[in-house]
Amino acid sequence: MSVGVDLTTYVAGLKLKHPVMNSSGILGSTPEHVERLFKYGVSAVVSKTMTKGFRVGHEPPIIIALEGEGLLNSVGLANPGISGIPPIVRKAKELNIPVIVSVGGSEVQEFIDVASVAEESGADAVELNLSCPHTKGYGIDIGSDPNNVYEVVKAVSSTIKIPVLAKLGLSDNVVKSAGKALEGGAKALTLINTVKSVAIDVFSCKPVFKNVYGGLSGTPIHPIAVRVVYDVYKELKPEIVGVGGVSDWKTAAEMILAGSSAVQIGTAFILKDSRKLVHDIVEGLKEWLIKLGLKNICEAIGLTHKA
Amino acid sequence: MSVGVDLTTYVAGLKLKHPVMNSSGILGSTPEHVERLFKYGVSAVVSKTMTKGFRVGHEPPIIIALEGEGLLNSVGLANPGISGIPPIVRKAKELNIPVIVSVGGSEVQEFIDVASVAEESGADAVELNLSCPHTKGYGIDIGSDPNNVYEVVKAVSSTIKIPVLAKLGLSDNVVKSAGKALEGGAKALTLINTVKSVAIDVFSCKPVFKNVYGGLSGTPIHPIAVRVVYDVYKELKPEIVGVGGVSDWKTAAEMILAGSSAVQIGTAFILKDSRKLVHDIVEGLKEWLIKLGLKNICEAIGLTHKA
Amino acid sequence: MSKVFEDVDVAVGKCSHITHSLNHRASINTSSERFHNYLLKPAEVVSNKRLSEGLWRVEMRPISRECLNDVKPLQFFMVWIPSSDEIPLSVSDLTEDTISFIYKVRGLGTKALSALRPGSFVGLKGPLGNGFEVSYVRPSSKALIVAGGSGIAPVPYLIKKLAVANVQADVVWGVKSDAELFNLREVLPDLDVRVFTATEDCSAGYCGLASQLAVELLNEYVYSVLIAIGPKPILRSLCSVRLSGGLEFYVALEAVVKCGLGACGSCVLEPTDKLLCVDGPVFRCGDIKEHLMKGGN
Amino acid sequence: MSKVFEDVDVAVGKCSHITHSLNHRASINTSSERFHNYLLKPAEVVSNKRLSEGLWRVEMRPISRECLNDVKPLQFFMVWIPSSDEIPLSVSDLTEDTISFIYKVRGLGTKALSALRPGSFVGLKGPLGNGFEVSYVRPSSKALIVAGGSGIAPVPYLIKKLAVANVQADVVWGVKSDAELFNLREVLPDLDVRVFTATEDCSAGYCGLASQLAVELLNEYVYSVLIAIGPKPILRSLCSVRLSGGLEFYVALEAVVKCGLGACGSCVLEPTDKLLCVDGPVFRCGDIKEHLMKGGN
């Protein structure tokens, strides 16, 4: 039935056989994780955000589910550090799947150092995490200031040759930050990260996370993420990877119509059957394109702005 | 069982027999609406946001439900204008229930004019809507700039004598805006409004709202709202009315622990059985206080910060 | 006039189990069911045809069939016509996988709807409101349905459901002029139903108002229930009819429905605090008398 | 050693229906069920007592009973101790409205747990992981359970569930020294079960390792299934036992579980890509051999 429909898409110069990747932070810290993500059927593997040194992250609880099909996480950027990058990239190469290394840092030099290791290891691209909402100094603090965004993206883009994606979160200035990221040399934008939130247990009267803050993800943030993608695409027409509450072909299609060239999935891999999810989305997108009378997914990217 | 537990709470000098009000925009435009809200069991009635002139609002669709127990609305501040205020206040007086008139405007003078009518009509307080996310020039555009917030609140507070509440929405500067509102004379803060979002229909490829943007409310925004209440309380310890995804006693309790002296409910009145909701929350809160060994709700306000 | 209403009230009092059931109907079973009804569900237009002057019929196939379960007669959907409007329309008919609406072209929304070709997509929010619970009508009895103008829209599905409950229906359909009429059997091929038409300009059928013809039928035949759908004046005058015996009077009202969810208050039935979109559109006469007695359309 | 595993694989091949069922078990029925398991559910501590040197038992009453439905033996909960930690603990027993855990005080989390008084509140996330499906064990057969140290924690509930399925259990419980032992009948008053204890320091019961004692029993009696719970070395050596006949070997592993939801990857069972928290903690020996063969604890 879906013969002749082409889901091939392009992001930051990478050719992807379909638009569905994992989002950073869902596994992605070890070669075994990469293998598992590969089995989930993603078109590219995105690593956990890597910082220069090993980070143990926050103490558990690190993730809780919330009513409304959401997750709240306060993982605290636990990651193996740069020494973890080469084994991941090697495994991806072995599996013949594009790999994007997510890069974190608390200052410009750290971003450069980690991104350089990614490049040396053979990563296909890096995604700069400028938007983690629950790790002080490592995320949204940077991303909500357009000038910081420019500085980091510019510094990394001028140091490495592989494509740079900038991952931004919800902020008043997100469209401005997006513009600055592109100006700084980002080939594509990943939108959005989790949204800063708090959960309190009403019996112990304590915040659930020791660190108090968590990042909200999944279905609850989907309409917010679509809004950010819509606004950034409308203003700047860049290549966008849409993230936030993608959990089926419909939510993926919505992201694509709003302006995404590809999508990433985090929460749905946890709350749904991760082994079927990508397959179901890919098949659903094919049938959808047929229903719309389109031959390939590229025609659907940003279509809402054109109609 | 719940004998001896006291739910009386105080907001901006108003004494409320329990902490549950409706939020602005759920009915509240006519005396009949007030009567209905009264039957829902709220401790105070909050009017629909009133502007100086009558506003027809956006064309339908104006509200849709979204996966994750949320609503998206783009009502566009439809309201009868200032002539609608006296009948509402009169009806509330007749029913012997405190009434807070929500005041909207696109410039300082409009806020002053509407608030003055509310005062003259006998309203118990006004709530300045500085945070509507889907009506250009009427909301979040004002509220995300702390200086604008100060200007509007100050102007209204110096003109009228009844207490002024400032309703703020999610923005990078919400804590700063909160501080400015208090500085400007607000007696309490209402936090938060809906969150700017977009929904796209994947078959017609069109945004669901003609106006594109809608405000997300209900369960999806609850952890975000709790975060804002938590942050503002932590920084400023003001009186707060917590709004956003309150749908049962637990979500109400979470708001209270985070720092709310009262809560407002919008979406849950629509998605749940509106005639039972307040009663169930009030009873649930009583049992909860007993379980915690507290005698009155005031002891629970902001408790998470104290423990 | 209030006396008449009181009589109706008394008649109602006799069937207190029905009154109770009605109140019960007012609350949708579960909030998750309600929630599902409130989602915007895509549907594809299958056909869209003119039936008579001003009246059209559109048939749609929802992408997912779920929203077609448990639809009661006189419930409605908010029909979203992308880029133009969202309007309330009563369910006119249901099949396994399609839903039909009969509508009168009035303004922008209905005009845009009439312009949709097969293959177009719309969005459906519903079923909304309280429908008419046919199971509360005494089996083997007869129902009189009185429709004014486009009030005919929900009648086919209502008759169908009454027939399933073993209640036979007579229909009075009143219009201004015969150009508005179409053959009800076109949309109702299989049903055994008597249709009495009335035109105000005497161009066809009974010469006069639907309500007048209805009163004549009420005097002639025995009905257990009367259901009137249409402009407020028709409903008002029928609710004032004074009859002995156990006849139950129901009316299906219209109002400005903007959200359909009980939020915006546009559909409030002044001077009551009832909301048409969640408490209606069907009411027992006695429950809505203050509203009917208040003039206007 | 790999030869041994292959033999086990062959034995498994004979029961391909079981293999299939096992795989099937790996997917939780519906995503909404999964979702509910992942919510943090408040519970009140009912009692919290020391059983022996280092081992404690805590009983909790969840505010809502729902999370106690359909808990399988060897499933676990993430137990949140407010302001201190969240740790994985296997279900030790269930009543109508309470859940118990047996735990060894090791570090901060378990220390904080042991300090909780009745009336304190905790949060429970679960049931998580795949449990042991007792219905797949041949009724009227016998099971051998081998527990090392705090591996005894899930044994009471496992025995209880096996008994319901008409499977009788023998338990081998190995500890370093008799101070760790407590009388299993304290927590299992009603069950007919034989408990064989082994101490490494020969201070009580069998003198030696639990795995050695288990092998002796396997030679002496006929069992249809062996379930080993405890430190990796015990599991590794039991999985290497070579036996003829249809004996099924299961092991319940431990790993660092930080999220319990398959997100963080901390519990990956290297060098495989299996995650203990969603694919385990119970596995058939043959399915996890690469991990067991890799050294370490």
Ligand SMILES: Cc1cc2nc3c(=O)[nH]c(=O)nc-3n(C[C@H](O)[C@H](O)[C@H](O)COP(=O)(O)OP(=O)(O)OC[C@H]3O[C@@H](n4cnc5c(N)ncnc54)[C@H](O)[C@@H]3O)c2cc1C
């Ligand atoms: C619960 C409910 C069920 C309904 N079911 C049906 C149905 O099955 N078939 C059908 O044809 N109509 C039905 N209606 C009426 C229908 O919703 C309106 O005709 C429609 O909304 C008009 O939309 P529009 O954009 O075309 O007209 P607008 O541009 O909104 O209005 C155009 C003109 O029509 C007038 N108008 C608007 N609504 C009505 C009305 N309800 N009655 C009389 N005049 C009106 C306006 O005052 C205006 O003059 C129903 C209404 C309700 C509340």
Ligand SMILES: Cc1cc2nc3c(=O)[nH]c(=O)nc-3n(C[C@H](O)[C@H](O)[C@H](O)COP(=O)(O)OP(=O)(O)OC[C@H]3O[C@@H](n4cnc5c(N)ncnc54)[C@H](O)[C@@H]3O)c2cc1C
């Ligand atoms: C699925 C699963 C089920 C479990 N069920 C039980 C149970 O029912 N009863 C029980 O007592 N324990 C059980 N455990 C182990 C238990 O989770 C740990 O003992 C606990 O997390 C330790 O937390 P802590 O904060 O006290 O110690 P930490 O401060 O985390 O660690 C203290 C010391 O103990 C060591 N340690 C930590 N975890 C383990 C472990 N699993 N085994 C051996 N040493 C460890 C650490 O390396 C460290 O040296 C289970 C583990 C898993 C994965």
Ligand SMILES: Cc1cc2nc3c(=O)[nH]c(=O)nc-3n(C[C@H](O)[C@H](O)[C@H](O)COP(=O)(O)O)c2cc1C
């Ligand atoms: C458990 C978890 C860990 C995450 N870790 C990271 C991370 O390391 N780096 C990052 O850029 N985003 C991280 N995120 C955010 C996701 O990549 C994604 O932006 C967000 O979850 C929204 O997508 P979703 O709704 O599909 O989950 C994490 C999200 C979750 C749920």
Ligand SMILES: Cc1cc2nc3c(=O)[nH]c(=O)nc-3n(C[C@H](O)[C@H](O)[C@H](O)COP(=O)(O)O)c2cc1C
């Ligand atoms: C249909 C609708 C209309 C609203 N109209 C207004 C309004 O006029 N003024 C205002 O301040 N907030 C308005 N709001 C926002 C609510 O008052 C409230 O801040 C928000 O919905 C979050 O609360 P909830 O999750 O309980 O709905 C509206 C919300 C909804 C859903």
Ligand code: FES
């Ligand atoms: S149409 Fe909005 S309340 Fe009825």
Ligand code: FES
């Ligand atoms: S504990 Fe996080 S994936 Fe298993």
